[in-house]
Amino acid sequence: MNHFNLFIELTRIKKPIGFMLLFWPCSWGLVLAVDLKSNIEIFIYYLFLFMCGSILMRSAGCIINDIVDKNFDKKVKRTKNRPIASGKISVVHGLIYASILCLVALIVLLQFNKLTILLALISMPLAFTYPLMKRITYWPQLFLGVTFNYGLILAWTSINNEISIHPILFYMGAIFWTLGYDTVYGFQDIKDDEIIGVKSTSIKFKKNPKIFLTFCYLLTFITIFTLGIIMEFNLFYYIGLILIGYLFFNQIIIFNKNNAKICLKIFKSNNLLGLIIFLNIFIGKL
Helix, strand or coil: CCHHHHHHHHHCCCCCHHHHHHHHHHHHHHHHHCCCCCCHHHHHHHHHHHHHHHHHHHHHHHHHHHHHCHHHHCCCCCCCCCCCCCCCCCHHHHHHHHHHHHHHHHHHHCCCCHHHHHHHHHHHHHHCCHHHHHHHCCCHHHHHHHHHCCHHHHHHHHHHCCCCHHHHHHHHHHHHHHHHHHHHHHCCCHHHHHHHCCCCHHHHCCCCHHHHHHHHHHHHHHHHHHHHHHHCCCHHHHHHHHHHHHHHHHHHHHCCCCCHHHHHHHHHHHHHHHHHHHHHHHHHCC
């Protein structure tokens, strides 16, 4: 296998669900902040920049994750054939690839205002601590939620050049969204994780996962509903919330912790959910 194909495999670019789940909170922050009537060109341009940033940072994050988890990945059926775990790519080459991706991501970041650049740089250490969290706490998914949804704050500041309660409220709700869907995702590897000593919310709440999932998604939904009131969105926004609520509810109903295929299906369905939330905010502001 040539280096290009290995690079594609290493960065998981063929699995867009990863960078899309990173991108959707960015899109929410943008559509929340921008004046769609007067700044539509900036809105589209910034959507493009945040999409590029999401792909670059997700790809770099995958490489760092694989380097840190190299020895763990060798022992897990789903991950043992990853390029670094299998020895197809060396750790040194992985670090070089990750550095190049981060450098290009920095170029993208420099297109924004100073506050957005500063906030993004401050978050960098946190962004690369997630792989370590699964070794010391049963809440690595919480750390993932904090980092994965941080783009929502950055998107808001890129437009308004200030922080307010609106994106912070939305950010808190988005964290619980990630906490929910990544807990579902974790059930695919729960048996291997327990054997090798990896911690997760999937393991912590394995006896009653639906209760925890309900808690996470309910908090997310309440946040989205409250946001509509604060932002004075139109009636169509609340009609859209019915569909969003149904999609959350459906995930909880069909969830089966013993069925890896169902867990993956639920996880991937959050891409559609992210799109619908974006469109609902867009329509709610018209």
